[in-house]
Amino acid sequence: MNWGGLLLVMILLSSLVPGLIIFALPEKSNRPRTFLNLGGAFLKLLLILVMIIGIYQGRQFAVRWQLLPGLELALNSDPLAALFSTLSTVLWLLTTIYAVGYLEQSPNRRQFFGYFSICVTVTVGIALAGNLITFFLFYELLTLTTYPLVTHRGTREALAAGRVYLAYTLSGGAVLLVAVAWLQVLAGPVAFGGPPAAAAVPATHELQLIVIFFLFIAGLGVKAALVPLHGWLPRAMVAPAPVSALLHAVAVVKAGVFGIIRIVHDVYGVPFAAGLNLLLPLAILASLSIIYGSLCALREDDLKKRLAYSTVSQLSYIILGVSVAGPLAAMGGLVHLVHQGLMKITLFFCAGNLAETLGVHRISEMRGIARRMPLTMAAFSVGALGMIGFPPMAGFVSKWYLGMGALEADKMWVVAILAVSTVLNAAYFLPILIQAWFKPQESTWSEQGTTARLETHWMLLVPPLVTAFLVVAVGLLANAQISPLAWVKLIIGLEYGP
Amino acid sequence: MTDAMGIFDIMLALVLPWLGWRLLASPNLFRAVVLFISLGLLMSLAWVRLHAPDVALAEAAIGAGLTGALFLSALRRLERLRDSERRLDYAEKREEEQNLPPEKRRKSKPVAYVLALFLLSVFLLLLGGALLKTPVAPGRLGPAVAGQMGQSGVQSRVTAVLLNFRGYDTLLEVMVLFLAALGVWSLTRVRQTPQEKVPGPVLATLVRLLVPLMITVAGYLVWIGSSRAGGAFQGGAVLAAAGVLLLLANVTVVRQIPSTLLRWALVLGPLLFLLSAVACMSIGGNLLEYPRQSAGSWILLIESATAVSIGVTLAALYAGGRPHEPAAREAIVDKSADTKVKNGEGA
Amino acid sequence: MPDTPFWAVCLVVVPLFFAIICFVRSSLVTFLGPLAAWLNALAGLGMTLSFVHSGPLRYAIGGWQAPLGINFSIDGLSVLLVAMTAVTGLSVSMYAKGYFSLRIGSAGEINRHGHQRAYFWPVWLLLWAALNGLFLSADLFNIYVTLEIIGLAAVVLTALSGKPAARLAAMRYLLVSLLGSCCYLFGVALLYRSYGILDMTALSRLVSPAPLLWVSLALLTTGLLLKTALFPLHFWLPPAHANALAPVSAILSGLVVKASFYLILRLWGEVFAQVLPFAAYVLLGVLGCGAVLWGAVQALLQKRLKMLIAYSTVAQLGYLFIALPLIRLDPGPSAREAVILLIMAHACAKSAMFMAAGSIFLKAGHDRIDDLDGIKEVLPVSSFAFVLAGVSLMGFPPSGGFLGKWLLLGVSLASGQWWWGIMLVIGSLLAAGYVYRIACHLLVFKASFSSRRGSIPPVMEWPAVLLAVLAMILGLLAGYPLGLLEAGCPVPIHACLEVMP
C-alpha cells in the first residue's frame, strides 16, 4: 500500500465515509450533514489536485486488492481517469451546495444525501478503475445507488420511472457482465494501463472479439443513452433537480460514455478496433442518436425533458469523436466530455431554479421570465449558446476540434452531421431564449416565498453562475496550460503517440 | 425337510406383498390397520427364516405391536374428532358429507398418474433385473466383524456392531427417539381421559399379573443381548409394551408420575450414552472407544440405560402428548397451547 | 491448542448435551439455549483454526478404522460448511432469543410462546448437532441417520408455530422427508449389497459401472433431490418455509436445505465422479435451470413477503444445480470454489432476509408486500439488512453471490457450453426483479406507517445486518475461505483397506 495507492483510496473514502456517517445521523441533524458533505467535497477536491500534480510530474499511482488468484481489483491514476474524476468532483461540490438549498424543507433528506455521496464515490471509482472487473464492479454499484435517488420523491411516477430505469440498467449490466466474462476467458484479466488486451488475442477469435465489442457497446450504451437504449433518461427527469443535474448530466451518463472510451482506447486500442472496422458502425450509431436526440428535443415542451433529449444527442458527440479514428476528433470528443458536463449542469441548475421558485416546468410558461429572474436566465443563455457552439463558449472549442478531426480523417459525412446537429441545437434552444428575453409575460407564476434581495435562495443561484462562468472561462482560455483542453492533449498524446 | 421350508418361503414371499396390497386397497381404515399388524407379525416370521432373530424380536415388538398400537390410538382420535363438535366451521362439515368420495373411489385417472405408474413399473423392472444379475459382494463386512469380535467385549455379533463398531449410529439413533418424544410433546397435550374410566376386573388382574413379568423379561433380554439375540432395543420394546398396558388400564399411578421424573427417564439413555462416549475420550481414546478389557461392562451399562429410555419414550409416544404439569407455570402453558390459534397471530 | 478431532467431537457432543439439559431443565432454557449457541460457534471457530494448522484428517470413532467403524473425514469442504453453520446458527439463535423474549414480553402471550420457546431450543440444538454430524461424517448410513434427525427436527420446528397452515405444511414436509429417506436408505442398501462398504472415500475407489450402481445412484439422488426441493419436487418447500416461525424459516432456508445439497455435491463431485456419465450432470443442470425460472416467476407473483423469500430459495437452489455440470466440465478448482461461495453467500443472505422479514412481520402485523411502504422509517436497520441481503442474492458485485456467479460464468464460457452461463445471468436478472419488487417498497418514504406498539429489540435487528454484511464481505475476502478448500482435497484411505479380502 504505497503512498500513491493510499491517495487513491483516500479519494474514494473522502465521500464514502461522510455518506455512511450521514446514514447514521438522525434525520433532523441538518447542520452537521451539510458540513460533512461540503467538507468531504473540499477534501476530495484537494486530493484530486494532489493527484493531478503527481500525474504532471509523471508519477503513477496504483493500488491492487486480490480477490482470487485470477481476479483482482485495481485503482490507478492515468490522465483519462484524472480528467473524469476532476469533472465529477468539481460538479459534485457545486451540486451539493445546490441540493442543500433545493431540499430546504423536504423530508427524507438523510437517505438523499447518504446515497448522493455514495453515488459520487462510485462515479470516482469508475473513473479511477484500473482494470475491467473493477470498472464493472463500480458500474453495477452505480445502478444500485442511483435507484433510491431516482425514486426519492416516492410518487407514483417516480416509482414507475424507477422501474423503467432498473429494467434498462439491470439488463445493460447483465449484457456487460457476459461481455466482460467472455473477454476474460479469451484474453485473461484485462488491465487498462498497458498494451490493449484484446489486440493480444490470437486471430482465430476475431469473430468472437467483434461480438464482444458490440456486447460492450450494448451494455455501456444503456447508460451512455445511445438511441435505442435511451428510453429511461427522459422518464428519470421526474427525480429532484440536483439528481437530474449531477446524475443525468454528469455521473451516470458519463459513466457509460467513459466506459466506451475505455473500451475503444484501452481494451481494444484504436488501431486494432479500426482494423476490425468496428468504429464505423459505432460512428453511425452515434450520429443516429445525435440526430434523433435533437429531433425529439424539438417536440418536447417540458423543459427538463427537452434538456434530457439534448443530453442524449450531446453524449453521442463524444462517442462520435472517439469513433472517428483521428487524434483531433478524439481530442474534440474527450474535451466535449468536460464541456458538455459544465454546460448541461448549468442548464439543469437553471431549470431547477425555475421549477423551485416559480413552479415553471413547461417552456410555454417561460415567456418574459428573464425580467423576473435575470441572473438565472443569463446563466441559462450562456449554457444554451455554449451548447449551440457560439465562439467564446466551451461548446465551440469541442465542436471546432470535432470538425477539424473529421476533416483530417476526411469523413465528410461527419462534418455534415455536425452541421445539421448545430442547426437543430439552435432550433430547440434559441426559441427558449427569445421567449424568455423578448416576449411579454403571459402565464402567471406561483411565487413560492422568495427573499427580497435576490430572485431566489442564494444557494440555488450561485452554482449556476459559477458553472456559467466556467463555461466561458474554459472556452476563452482553451489553450492555456491548465485548461481541460491541455489535459486532453496530454491524454491523446499517450493514446496516439506524439 | 428343506423343500418343506422352500414351500413355506415361497408362500411367505407371496403373502407379504399380497397383504400389503390388500392393506392399501381396503376401503375401511380400521381393517387396513389390522392388516398392517398381521403383516408386521408375518414379517417377523420372515426375519426368523432369514436367520435374523434380533430383527424378528424388534419387528414383532416394535414393528407390529407398538406401531399397530399407535395407529389404533390415532384412528380412535380421528374418529372422535370427526364427530366432535370442535370444528372450524360447520359449512366445512356439510360440504364434506356431500362430496366426500368413499375412501376407495379414486378420482379419475389423469394422464400424469398413468405416466407415473408406467415410469414406476419400468424403474422397478430395471431394479429387479439389476438385483437378479449382480451377485452379493463376497463376505462384505462379515469377516471384518468376525475378525474384531475378540476386542468387542461381547459375543453376539449384532450387539457388537450395534454398540461398539458402529456405536455412533446407535447414539444418533437414540437421539432420533428422543427427538420424536420432543416433537410429540411439543405438538399436543395427552388426552384428558375421564378419571372414572375404571378398567374392568380382567384387565386389572392381567396388568397386575403381566407387568412384573414383562419387566423381568425385558431385563433378561437386555442381559442376554451380549451373547444371543436381544439387546437394548428389544428390551426397551418389551418395557414399552408394559407401559402401553398400564396406560390402557388407566392405572392411577401412571397419571401421578411427576413430569420431571418422566423427563429424566426419557433422557437417561441418551445422556448416559453421551457421557460414556465422552468419558472414553477423557481416558485417552477416540470418541466411543471403550477400554478393551472392560468393553463388555461399558456396553451393558449403556444398554440397560438405553433400554429404560426406549421403553419410556415409546410409551410416551403411545400416550400421544406431553403429560399434565402439576406445577402452576406449566399449567398455564398447557391450558391454552391447544386452543384454536388465531389465524393472524402465529408469525 | 486442542487438535481438530477434539473440536470435531465438540461440534456434535456439545449441542446434543445442551439439547438434553434444555429439555430437562426447561425453566433455564432462556439462558442455556444462547449459551449453547455461543459454545457451538466457538467450537466451529476452533475447528477452522486448527484445520488451518493441521490440514485434513480422518478421525475413527470408537477406534475402529474405516470400513468397519464410522469415520469423520474432515476436509476443506466440511470445515467451511461447519463454519457457515456456526456463524448462521449463532446469529439465528441470537435472533430467536430476542424474538421469543419479545413475543413473551407482553403478559397475555406468556403461555403459547413460552411453550414454543421451551421446545424450540432443544429441537434446534439437535438439528444443529445433526447438521455438524452430517458435514463431518464420511459414512453413508450414518449420514442417513443424521438426515433423518434433520428432517424430523425441521418438521417439528415448522409445526411449532401452531397455525393451521403451518401444521399442514409440516405434514406435507414430513411425508416428503419420509419418501426421501426411504429412497436414500434403499440406495445405501443396494450399494452396501453390491460393494460391501459404507465409507464414502473407500467406496469411491471400489465403484465400477454396473446396472445396480445406476439404480442405487438414481434412488440416492431422488431421495436427496426430494430433501433439497429441486424444481419438480419443490412443492413442499414454500408453504413450510413461509408459515414457520421467523427464526425457524431462517434455519430451514439457510441451513437445512444445504445439508442434502452438500451430499449431492459430495456424491456427484467426488465419490461417483469418475463413474457417472456427463448426461446425468446435464439432467441435473437442466432441472436447475427449471428451478431458477420457475422459482423466480413464482416469486414475482407472490403476495406475501415470506412466500416470496421461500420461492427465492427454490430459485437460488437452481443456481447450485446449474453448477454441477460445470464442476464436471471444469478441470480447475474454480467451479467447486464457486459452488461453495454460492452456498455460503446464500446461507448468510437468506437467513438475514428471513430474520428481517420476521421483524417486519412483527412490527407491521402482516407481511403483504404492497402495504409495506414507509416501513423504512419504523425499522430502518431491518429494511437495510433486507435490501443488503437482497443485493447479495441478486449477485451484485462485491457480494459472495456475484463472485460465485462470475466464476461459473467464466467456466461455462471457457468450456464452450455457454448456455449454463447465460442461464445464470437470466436467473440473476429475475432475482433482481423479485428483490427490487420488495426493495422499492422498503426504500420509499411515507410519512405515516401504521405499526404495532413495542419496539423490535436490537438483538433481533443486528444479527440480520451482520449476516447481510458478511454475505457482501464474502466476495471481497473470498481468498481466505477458498484457500481452506484447496488444503482439503479428500484424504486417501490408508493401510486399513487391506483388511478387506
Next chain:
Amino acid sequence: MSTIFLYNFSGLALFAIGLHGLIRSSHLLRKILAANLMSSGIFLIMIVGAYGPDQALIDPVPHAMVLTGILVSISTTAVALVLVCLVQETTNRALLLQKRKREQRGRTDA
C-alpha cells in the same frame, strides 16, 4: 438358497406397493401406512443381502442397520400420526386432496 432369493422380490414388491400407496392414497393415515410398508420392503432386501446358510457367514451389519431403521420409522410414524390428528383437528380434513380446492377458493392465512 434360491427360495431365500424370492424374498428380494417380495421386498421389492412391498417397496413398490408402498411407494404407489404413498403417492396415490388420499387419506393421510393411509399414506403413513404406505411409508411403513416401503421401509419394511427395504429392510427385507437388506436382510436378504446379509443372509448366510449358517451362523458364521451371516453379516451382522445390515441387521444393525435394520434395527436402527425400525426405530427411526416408528419415531417418524409417531410424529406423523400426531400431526395427522392436529391437521384433522384444526383444518378439519385428513385428505390432502381437498386442500387444493380450499386453496383455489383463495382462503389466505396470515
Next chain:
Amino acid sequence: MAFLHNLGTICILIGIPFFVSGTIGLLRFPDIYTRLHALTKADNVGLGFVVLGLALQAEQWNTVARLLLIWLLVLVASSASCHLVARAALRKKIQPWSRS
C-alpha cells in the same frame, strides 16, 4: 428317543385340526361373539397339543420350560383379549345373533 420324537410329531398333527376348525369357525359363524368363542377355544386347545409335541421333541429341559411359559402366556393373553373384545362389542351394543 426316536419314540418320543414320533409321539411329539403325532401330538402336533393332532393339534393342527383344532387350528383349522378355529379358522373355519371364524369364517363361517354369523356374529362376533360366536366367532370369538370358536377362535379362542379351538386355538388354545390346538396350541396345547402343539406345545406338548414340541416339548417332547425338545432336547434340553430349559427349552421345555420356555415352551410351557409361552403356552401359559398365550393362554392368558388370548382369553383376556377375547373378554375385552366381547365387552367392547357389548358397549357398542352389537346384538348377539339369534335364530329368527
